[in-house]
Amino acid sequence: MIEISGLSKTFGSGANAFTALDNINVEIRQNEFFTLLGPSGCGKTTLLRSIAGFVDPTSGSLTIEGQDVLPLPPYARPVNTVFQNYALFPHMTVAQNIGFGLEMQDRPKAEIKQVVGEMLELVQMTAMADRMTSQISGGQQQRVALARALAPRPKVLLLDEPLSALDFKLRKEMQIELKRLQSETGITFVFVTHDQEEALTMSDRIAVMSSGRILQIGGPKDIYDHPAERFVADFIGDTNFLEATLQSVAGEVATVTLPSGKTVAARAVQGGSQSGAVTLAVRPEHAVLTRESGLLDGVLENIVYFGTDTHYHVTLDGGSAFVVRKQNQPNTGEGFETGDRVGVSFEAGVGQVLRD
Amino acid sequence: MAKSRAFDVRRQTGFVPVALLCFLVLYLPIILLVVYSFNKGESIAIWEGFSWQWYVKAWQNEKVQDATILSLIIATSASLIATSAAVMAALATTRTKGFRGYTFVFALINQPLMIPEIVTAVALLIFFAIIKVATGYTGLMYLIIAHSAFCIPFAYMPIRARLQGMDLNLEQAGADLYGTPWRVFRRVTLPQLWPGVLAGSMLAFVISLDDVVITEFVKSAGQDTLPTYMLGQMRRVITPEVNAISTALLAISVALVIAFYLLSKGGPQKNRE
Numbered sequence: 001m002i003e004i005s006g007l008s009k010t011f012g013s014g015a016n017a018f019t020a021l022d023n024i025n026v027e028i029r030q031n032e033f034f035t036l037l038g039p040s041g042c043g044k045t046t047l048l049r050s051i052a053g054f055v056d057p058t059s060g061s062l063t064i065e066g067q068d069v070l071p072l073p074p075y076a077r078p079v080n081t082v083f084q085n086y087a088l089f090p091h092m093t094v095a096q097n098i099g100f101g102l103e104m105q106d107r108p109k110a111e112i113k114q115v116v117g118e119m120l121e122l123v124q125m126t127a128m129a130d131r132m133t134s135q136i137s138g139g140q141q142q143r144v145a146l147a148r149a150l151a152p153r154p155k156v157l158l159l160d161e162p163l164s165a166l167d168f169k170l171r172k173e174m175q176i177e178l179k180r181l182q183s184e185t186g187i188t189f190v191f192v193t194h195d196q197e198e199a200l201t202m203s204d205r206i207a208v209m210s211s212g213r214i215l216q217i218g219g220p221k222d223i224y225d226h227p228a229e230r231f232v233a234d235f236i237g238d239t240n241f242l243e244a245t246l247q248s249v250a251g252e253v254a255t256v257t258l259p260s261g262k263t264v265a266a267r268a269v270q271g272g273s274q275s276g277a278v279t280l281a282v283r284p285e286h287a288v289l290t291r292e293s294g295l296l297d298g299v300l301e302n303i304v305y306f307g308t309d310t311h312y313h314v315t316l317d318g319g320s321a322f323v324v325r326k327q328n329q330p331n332t333g334e335g336f337e338t339g340d341r342v343g344v345s346f347e348a349g350v351g352q353v354l355r356d
Numbered sequence: 357m358a359k360s361r362a363f364d365v366r367r368q369t370g371f372v373p374v375a376l377l378c379f380l381v382l383y384l385p386i387i388l389l390v391v392y393s394f395n396k397g398e399s400i401a402i403w404e405g406f407s408w409q410w411y412v413k414a415w416q417n418e419k420v421q422d423a424t425i426l427s428l429i430i431a432t433s434a435s436l437i438a439t440s441a442a443v444m445a446a447l448a449t450t451r452t453k454g455f456r457g458y459t460f461v462f463a464l465i466n467q468p469l470m471i472p473e474i475v476t477a478v479a480l481l482i483f484f485a486i487i488k489v490a491t492g493y494t495g496l497m498y499l500i501i502a503h504s505a506f507c508i509p510f511a512y513m514p515i516r517a518r519l520q521g522m523d524l525n526l527e528q529a530g531a532d533l534y535g536t537p538w539r540v541f542r543r544v545t546l547p548q549l550w551p552g553v554l555a556g557s558m559l560a561f562v563i564s565l566d567d568v569v570i571t572e573f574v575k576s577a578g579q580d581t582l583p584t585y586m587l588g589q590m591r592r593v594i595t596p597e598v599n600a601i602s603t604a605l606l607a608i609s610v611a612l613v614i615a616f617y618l619l620s621k622g623g624p625q626k627n628r629e
Contacts, residue, residue: 052532074531075540081532087525091547100543101533152534 001188002028002051002156007060009046009212020046021057022212028156028190029205033182035191037199038209039235044192047209048158051190052081064155075104079156080149084164086141088133094144095120095129101152119147122181139170146178150185157182159191163198175202196236200224208232225283228269230354233281240287240322242280242296246353249274254353256280259318260296266351279354284311284325287346289336294343296322300336312336314344386606393599400596410600420601423585427565429496430581434503435511435561441504442511442556443549450519468506476506477573484574494576502574503564510563511556518552558612565605 009021020043028034036044049055050062053074062070069077080101088097098119102112120126123143128136133144142162149157159178163171179202182189193199199206200220207217208231216228227233230241244256247263254268256278266280289300289312301321302313305328312324322344336342393411397404414420445465449458468476484498526548530540546553568583575584582605586598 054528054532074528075534075536079532081529083525083529085523085525087523087529089526089529089544100530100535104530104534104536104539104543148529148533 001030001032001065002026002190003061003063004028004047004051005061007047007050007062008058009043009050009055010058019212021050024060024212024214026207026214026217028188031182031186031188033179033189033191033202033204035193035199035203035206036209037193037196037206037236039194042209043212044194044209045160046212048081048160048190048192051077051156052079052158053077078154079158080152080154081158081160082145082149082162084160084162086145086162086165088141088144088148090133093130093132094125094136097133097144098147098151100148105152115151119151122150122184123147123177139166139174142166142170142174143177146181150181150187153185154187156188156190159189161192161194163193164195171198178202200236208235210235226267226352227281228355230279230281233352233354238284238323238325240282240284241354242282242320242322242351244278244280244351244353246273246275246278253349256351256353258295259316259320262295264295264346264351265348266353267349269353269355272353272355278356281352281354282322282346282350284323285309285327286350287322287324287344289314289324289326290343290345291340292343294345296344298322298342298344300338300340300342303336303338312342314342316344389599390603390606393596393603395596395599398595400594400599410596411604414597414600414604417597419580419585420582420597423580423582426496426579427581427583430499430503431561431564433500434507434564435557437500437504438507438511438560438564439515439553439557441508442515442560443553445508445512446516446519446552447545450516451524465512466509469509473506473569477570480570481573496579498574498576499571499579499581502570503567506567506570507560507564511560514555514559515549515552518549522548555616558616562609562612565608 004024004026007021007024008019011018011020022043024043024047036047038044046055050057051064051069053069053072053076057070061068064078089100092100095116099112099116102115107115116129117126120129123146125140125143125147128140128144133141136144142165145162162178163174166174175198178189178191191199191202200223203220205217205219206223207214208223209215210231216223216232218226223232224236227236227239233239233241242258244258244266247255247257249255249268249272252268254266255263256266257263258280272278288294296316298314298316300312301315304311304313307328309325309327312326314322314324316322324344392400392403394406394408395402395404396407396409449462449465463470480498480502484502488494488498522545526544527540530544531537535543565581566583567581568587571581571584572587575581580588582601586601589598
């Protein structure tokens with residue numbers, strides 16, 4: 001569907017040059033909810049704007065359904081954008097806003113009217129059709145912006161942090177709404193966000209970006225459970241990092257020796273080293289706390305209660321910190337207390353070896 | 357018991373009388389001018405009773421008629437030309453990102469505001485004299501060009517202010533929704549800009565209508581605008597006819613200001629971010 005290869009963008013030149021995109025290679029599939037996830041300044045918006053045509057890449061290629069779109073201006077590309085601040089036209093009504101793209105394509109009046117009606121229904125804004133955009137709420141503006149971008153039936157819908165301006169409850173609603181719209185319209189969505197939870201709940205696949213590069217592409221579970229790099233593990237969710245020694249790699253299974261001297265099977269990383277010092281990532285909820293000695297041993301430093309779960313902060317016998325997260329059950333009485341000697345264990349294959 | 361008044365930082369003693377004095381000095385002469393335009397007698401200082409006669413006289417005076425028509429032609433043309441140029445200038449100075457020499461270009465556009473008018477007038481006189489000798493053309497275009505030139509900054513200011521407050525994303529959204537640059541300008545930029553364009557063109561119109569110095573220098577024989585005609589009259593006998601013409605000009609200006617206020621207030625342009 002969208003094929004991007006070797007795409008780079010450098011702003012400025014000489015000493016002031018800033019590389020916003022560094023050799024981006026990605027293929028976005030038909031009818032996919034694809035998310036670009038990363039902190040601000042990682043290049044995700046620049047990549048989105050390159051697809052829309054507002055940024056002219058320095059090098060590389062970008063095709064949509066086999067068509068090279070880089071020479072095309074934004075108005076000739078089969079993509080529409082939902083802007084971060086919606087960018088609704090303030091001098092037009094809701095219906096006029098939604099019909100703008102069709103109007104610019106010189107579609108017949110009757111068709112515009114019909115499509116606008118369908119779109120209003122799709123985003124449940126029929127009653128507001130003749131309101132000015134300044135007379136509707138933020139959530140409603142969001143829906144109009146979506147309808148406006150969807151009305152011309154683009155091949156790809158680009159969404160630039162469209163939910164960031166909404167409050168928490170509305171954001172949750174719109175997340176579900178967006179998924180519904182995507183499956184109902186069958187349009188490929190490319191979604192930009194810095195919110196890892198948003199990315200995990202909505203996406204079919206996620207590309208994690210940092211400093212203009214894509215670090216990892218995969219499904220939400222894949223990215224969460226098997227981060228390939230320290231940045232990915234750190235940016236998405238909470239992670240414990242252990243300095244370990246890689247003994248051997250056989251396919252996907254890596255055998256590592258932990259600081260405690262014990263050996264455990266972990267998941268190998270593609271393109272990583274075959275032996276030597278590595279970093280092992282273990283999610284706090286994938287580890288368990290025991291009274292007897294475990295894979296790792298230490299002293300329980302702190303217990304933090306979160307309602308749904310409890311975080312146990314352990315200082316391991318080498319000095320490093322480790323957090324175990326346990327979901328709270330009614331009437332549990334493990335009775336761990338700060339200062340207790342505890343063991344920390346996790347199953348074979350749970351730890352993830354990270355690429356350096 | 358003294359009236360207790362809560363301390364208010366916005367309140368400064370003595371401001372009210374000063375303000376009143378300023379208004380008095382500003383408006384009392386204008387009120388007197390209007391009053392004496394209805395004088396029955398020939399004096400502009402001794403009241404002799406009410407009459408419309410000076411308005412009738414001015415209306416029937418062929419020279420006043422010619423000057424009025426010329427003034428309107430020049431002001432309308434200059435306002436149109438200056439506003440078009442100002443829109444382009446405003447787009448160029450706000451849409452492009454801080455290019456080298458930006459401040460210089462900004463100063464160039466606003467040159468008429470900074471250079472003494474008399475200097476511009478003399479320069480235009482000499483410049484046009486050269487062209488006149490070379491081409492033999494002595495028509496109205498000199499005045500229209502001169503007026504357009506000095507009206508540009510007045511039209512430019514409100515348009516630029518409007519553009520600066522405009523969301524650049526709107527035009528990107530237009531382009532994203534298949535609008536070619538010209539259609540986006542027509543359907544998105546211009547409607548947003550309209551109050552500024554209107555304000556700019558009206559300001560340019562009034563400034564042109566009012567100009568004496570440059571017109572006096574540039575005009576050819578027989579090309580009198582209302583202000584230069586009035587100036588010519590003052591050199592001879594001053595009758596309340598001048599008051600009547602001035603009052604009519606004042607009425608036009610006030611009407612324009614009111615029209616602009618109503619236009620910018622109502623209509624679908626009403627948008628608050």
